[in-house]
Amino acid sequence: MTHPAPPSILSPRVLLPFIAVTLIWGTTWIVIRDQLAVVPASWSVTYRFLLGGLTMMLVAAIRRESFNLGWAGLRFVTVLGLAQFVFNFNFVYRAEHHIASGLVAGIFALLFVANAGLGALFLKQRFTARFLVGSGIAVAGVALLFANELRSDATSAAQTLTGIGLTLCGVLSASTANVMQATDIARRLPMAAMIGWGMLIGAALDGAFAWITVGPPVMEWRMGYIGGLAYLGVMASALAFSLYFRIIRDI
Numbered sequence: 185m186t187h188p189a190p191p192s193i194l195s196p197r198v199l200l201p202f203i204a205v206t207l208i209w210g211t212t213w214i215v216i217r218d219q220l221a222v223v224p225a226s227w228s229v230t231y232r233f234l235l236g237g238l239t240m241m242l243v244a245a246i247r248r249e250s251f252n253l254g255w256a257g258l259r260f261v262t263v264l265g266l267a268q269f270v271f272n273f274n275f276v277y278r279a280e281h282h283i284a285s286g287l288v289a290g291i292f293a294l295l296f297v298a299n300a301g302l303g304a305l306f307l308k309q310r311f312t313a314r315f316l317v318g319s320g321i322a323v324a325g326v327a328l329l330f331a332n333e334l335r336s337d338a339t340s341a342a343q344t345l346t347g348i349g350l351t352l353c354g355v356l357s358a359s360t361a362n363v364m365q366a367t368d369i370a371r372r373l374p375m376a377a378m379i380g381w382g383m384l385i386g387a388a389l390d391g392a393f394a395w396i397t398v399g400p401p402v403m404e405w406r407m408g409y410i411g412g413l414a415y416l417g418v419m420a421s422a423l424a425f426s427l428y429f430r431i432i433r434d435i
Contacts, residue, residue: 198434201427208424213285215412215420216277222404225277226394228413230387231403233269235417236425237383243422244376253381257373260364261382268361268425269386270393275354283347290329291351294322298359303366365432379425 219228244251253261279288297319303309330344364370370378394401404410 198431201431205424205428205431208420210289212416212420213280213289215416217280217285218408218412219416220277220280221409222406223402223409224394224398225281226274226390226398227402229269229273229277230390230394230401231413232273232416232421233383233387233390235413236421237380237387239418239422240376240380240383240426243426244374244380247374247376249374249377251377251381253373253377256369257378258381260369260373261378262385264361264364264378265382265384265386266389267357267364269383270389271357272354272361274390274393275350275357279347279350279354281347282343282350287329288347288351290326291348292355292358294326294352295355295358295362297322298355299362302359302363362432365429370429371433375426375429379422379429383421383425 216228219225223231241251276288276292300309300311300315300319330348391401
């Protein structure tokens with residue numbers, strides 16, 4: 185199947201959503217840190233994507249999108265939900281137990297490297313010399329961020345390495361979901377319904393994992409937690425992923 189030429193990265197169709205996603209996700213690291221006080225990370229992830237999934241289903245209903253994705257579509261959104269809304273965010277939330285949220289965000293900037301690697305492996309996309317040089321500089325920069333922490337005492341270094349490892353696992357999971365958005369089956373599925381089903385399936389798997397590992401649901405009725413959950417579920421999940429996946433499909 186042939187696709188039309190992608191729009192320029194600097195076109196308003198790509199640039200404006202990219203700026204919006206950057207501003208939204210650039211603030212989530214601070215909000216996530218506040219979510220880790222009382223409620224176990226796995227339950228916070230579950231609540232976030234339950235709210236996000238319900239929001240996307242409402243959007244799909246308003247748009248009159250079909251909720252019936254077929255068996256192939258259902259298999260696709262199940263894998264998408266597992267990679268993006270289960271593995272990715274459980275790794276990220278746990279990483280913030282070990283290293284500062286800003287450092288987690290810094291490592292996640294390497295997502296473009298993982299995207300390119302998986303894109304080359306599964307989509308036959310080619311690297312350019314400029315990309316390889318830029319990637320090397322980016323990796324070196326992130327390594328320098330952690331150089332001082334890794335030279336400190338053994339306990340601190342172990343915490344740092346654990347946080348780095350968890351974040352890199354999150355990066356790989358997110359990159360898997362990103363590459364899935366560039367496939368033909370993703371382009372055939374209605375966007376809101378696809379994201380809604382992916383988030384709801386992900387939330388169900390998150391909830392099952394949370395119950396098995398940390399016990400029954402825990403809720404913190406503090407206004408800061410509830411407000412942060414609403415922001416993460418509606419703005420940083422429903423809205424931001426809608427814009428982000430659209431960008432990936434376009435470019």
